Amino acid sequence: MSPLCYVLSVVTVVFAIGCVSFRRVGKAFEGMMCKFMASFGFIAVAVVGYCMNPHDTYYFCLVCFSLMFGFFGDVLLGIKEVAPTFRGKLIPLGTLYFLIGHVFALSAFISVGGFEIIPLIIGIAGVFLAMTMMKFFKMKIDKKLAPVMSVYYGALIYKVAVSAFLAIGEKNPALWFAFIGSCLFLVSDTCLAFLYFTPIKRKNIWVTIELSTYYPAQILLAMSVALM
Numbered sequence: 001m002s003p004l005c006y007v008l009s010v011v012t013v014v015f016a017i018g019c020v021s022f023r024r025v026g027k028a029f030e031g032m033m034c035k036f037m038a039s040f041g042f043i044a045v046a047v048v049g050y051c052m053n054p055h056d057t058y059y060f061c062l063v064c065f066s067l068m069f070g071f072f073g074d075v076l077l078g079i080k081e082v083a084p085t086f087r088g089k090l091i092p093l094g095t096l097y098f099l100i101g102h103v104f105a106l107s108a109f110i111s112v113g114g115f116e117i118i119p120l121i122i123g124i125a126g127v128f129l130a131m132t133m134m135k136f137f138k139m140k141i142d143k144k145l146a147p148v149m150s151v152y153y154g155a156l157i158y159k160v161a162v163s164a165f166l167a168i169g170e171k172n173p174a175l176w177f178a179f180i181g182s183c184l185f186l187v188s189d190t191c192l193a194f195l196y197f198t199p200i201k202r203k204n205i206w207v208t209i210e211l212s213t214y215y216p217a218q219i220l221l222a223m224s225v226a227l228m
Contacts, residue, residue: 002048002049002052002053002226004048004052005045005048005049005052005223005226008041008044008045008048009041009045009219009222009223011041012037012038012041012042012044012045012215012219013215013219015034015035015037015038015041016034016038016211016215018030018031018034019031019032019034019035019038019211019215020207020208020211020212022034023081023207023211024204024207024208028081028082029081029082031078031081032078032079032081032082035074035078036071036074036075036078038215039067039070039071039074039075039218040071041219042067042070042071042218042219042221042222043064043067043068043071043222045219045222045223045225045226046060046063046064046067046221046222046223046225046226047064048226049222049223049225049226049227050225050226052226053226055228056111056112056228058108058111059108059111059112059225059228060225060228062104062105062107062108062111063104063105063108063221063222063224063225064225065101065104066101066102066104066105066108066221067101067218067221067222068101069097069098069100069101069104070097070098070101070218072097073094073095073097073098073101074094076090076093076094076097077090077091077094080094088142091145091196092142092145092148095145095148095149095152096148098152098189099148099151099152099155102152102155102156102159102185103155105159105178105182105221106155106158106159106162109159109162109163109166109175109178110162112166112170112175113162113165113166113169113170116162116165118161118165119158119161119162119164119165120158122157122158122161123154123155123157123158123159123161124154124158125154125157126153126154126155126156126157126158127150127151127153127154128150129153129154129157130149130150130152130153130154131146131150133153133193134146134149134150134197137194137198138198139193139197139198140197140198141197149193152189153189153193156182156185156186156189157186159182159185159186160179160182160183160186163175163178163179163181163182164179164182166178166179167179172228173227174223174224174225174226174227174228175224177220177221177223177224177227178220178221178224180220181216181217181218181219181220181221181224182217182221183217184213184214184216184217184220185213185214185217185218187209187213188209188210188211188213188214188217189210189214191206191209191210191213192210194206195207195210
């Protein structure tokens, strides 16, 4: 992997740490700006990694689309922190952008290893698991948003299952990066669901866990392009 990718990854991590630090002390605007820069860093790692070592163009394009939709999702959810008045509209929009990003990442993984029925079954089970979780934890989710959230969580679990099959079957280090990143994304978004839809206490701890797993998840996905 190109040394420049390592440099960009370190810079991205610095901005990610800045985002976590600013959010913990209540500096929403500064945290938002760091979040935008970190999100841009994900895309830069993937692009530079591919340019330095062109390989699977289709995988690269799909991952880039995934990261770009993640970037736009970050923008929408970041604006929510400084303009809470629009929270009700920005959360569904941000969720939709991230869902599209997950679909692109899924497509990238399937393009490498082909379609498998077992991960799909696991993903469908994830939809019902999400429905059960929302009822069990009494999450305050709008009725129109609840089905989207269920599909979103199912897509996340499907993504983990597909990347697990790939990592085990293909014996490619890049795919282990993708698998670990998918797992971290699942942890991050589970924390986010509790932050958004339950009246939890000590939110700083949940925010720290959410952001501390989200950034490595995106960096690892971007680095899978460079290592493929």
